[in-house]
Structure formats: structure tokens, C-alpha cells
Amino acid sequence: MCSDCHVPKRNWFSEMHRKIVAGSDCLAELMGTIDTKEKFEAKRMVMAKREWSRMKESDSIGCRNCHSFEAMDIESQAKGARSQHTDAAMVASGKTCIDCHKGIAHRLPHIQ
Numbered sequence: 001m002c003s004d005c006h007v008p009k010r011n012w013f014s015e016m017h018r019k020i021v022a023g024s025d026c027l028a029e030l031m032g033t034i035d036t037k038e039k040f041e042a043k044r045m046v047m048a049k050r051e052w053s054r055m056k057e058s059d060s061i062g063c064r065n066c067h068s069f070e071a072m073d074i075e076s077q078a079k080g081a082r083s084q085h086t087d088a089a090m091v092a093s094g095k096t097c098i099d100c101h102k103g104i105a106h107r108l109p110h111i112q
Helices: 002-006 012-030 037-057 079-089
Strands: none
């Protein structure tokens, strides 16, 4: 479901706030702003950048509701992934899931 990632579970207030903000995309579709594939694609990069920024600010809480470094078997990962995840697991690195995993749930927008 969309809400698994876009309305992460942290606390009641943050969930309600995200539902209200996410509702703006639903409203945009109802109002005709993104109701066709062409209109959606034209706005896709703006919407993606907004989500990437939100995810960076929240330390990718939408990802971490289901995925955590503690649950990963880092030793069984490919060398590159192992190195990146080991670095990202250090809070001081400032990295979060969205830094490397843009496009993992949705196709990346075309660069215009």
C-alpha cells in the first residue's frame, strides 16, 4: 500500500500530518492537475524531489518501519552493498536510505 511508505508510523500526530499532506496529491488528481499520464509525468520530478527531501529529513522513516540495519545480514551482501550499508549504519555519516535507493519503489522521473 502507498501509505506503508508515504505515511510512516511514528506517532499519531505525525501520521495525521502526513495523511493531510499526502491528501494534497489526491486533491491534485481530483482537480485535474495530475489526472492524466502526461500531466503526472510533467509534475513527476517536482513530486519526487519533494518526497526525497521529506525522506531525507525523516531519516527515511518510511523505509525503516520495515527495514533496519539490525535486521540486515550485511556479511552476506555483495561487497559494494556491504560497504555502503556499513557506512550508512553509522549515524555520523548522515546518510539515509533515500540517498542511495531513489527509484527503488517507483520508476525514476525523466530528467528534463
